[in-house]
Amino acid sequence: MVSFMNIIQGIIIGIVQGLTEFLPVSSSAHLVFIQRILGVKSSLAFDTFLHLGTLLAVLWFFRADIYKMLKSWWLSIGDILQGRFREGFKNDPYKRLAWYVILATIPVGVVGILFENQVDALFAGALYVPAFFLFVTGTILYLSQRMNSGNVNYDTITKKEALFMGLGQACAILPGLSRSGTTIAAGLTIGLNKEFAAKFSFILSIPAILGAFLVQIKDIGTALDVNFAAVILGFIASFVAGYVAIKWMLDLIQKKSLDIFAYYCWMVGIIVFMGSIAHIFKKRL
Secondary structure, three states: OOOHHHHHHHHHHHHHHHHHHHOOOOHHHHHHHHHHHHOOOOOHHHHHHHHHHHHHHHHHHOHHHHHHHHHHHHHHHHHHHHOOHHHHHHHOHHHHHHHHHHHHHHHHHHHHHHOHHHHHHHHHOOOHHHHHHHHHHHHHHHHHOOOOOOOEOOOOOOHHHHHHHHHHHHHOOOOOOOHHHHHHHHHHHOOEOHHHHHHHHHHHHHHHHHHHHHHHHHHHHHHHHHHHHHHHHHHHHHHHHHHHHHHHHHHHHHHOOOHHHHHHHHHHHHHHHHHHHHHHHHHHO
16 A cells, blocks of 8 residues: 555656656756655666656647657658658658657667667666766757757758767666757767757657667566556656646756756766765774
């Protein structure tokens, strides 16, 4: 039976997951931090169910674009069968976008398969690991904001830009490296305009989150049996918080600098890093 406190913890973790998945501050690091603060050891299945909430948030927010992409991708399959794939690919930006999302997803899939055990070990390790990479996230964000916004958008993106952002997403498998932060920074570095860099980053998260959910779906039943209310309310909280975070981020990146997130990552990263090191030395004394 789930206690009232467990329900509150589930909601809090859901809100943290929803906000930090799309704000460039690393959801993986904040999930580790908040669970340590609350004294909760969440299962990977529970974390993945929260990711499902953010997945539905991005699907709903970009539903019009995603519908066009899926429709165009299906038409491009017909183009392949009819021997006119290149013509359709050239003339329809949503056909290109759909295939580029697939291309950009390959790096994170490869890294996830090859280094799954090593990454899991990092997540299970001391807090100074995500704290260090959170500091790196802040540095990446700060440097990216010193670059001028480019002109690459839906119509002009090529496989080079898509793959470069995909490599950024693959790097973010490390705890503390923000997925949205690294992909947006990668996009700005290679010439995407700010709004499209954020949009492509969010759309690019869909197959990555979906893949993680499908890999862990066998454990979802166990999580629900143990903590049904906390899981469901955490899922709802992550959906609502994720939707709000996407809207806020798209408005913010067009009008203001993301430096505030860089400063935040530096501050939290340094505090947690120093606290973790101090705790390790205290245990050894």
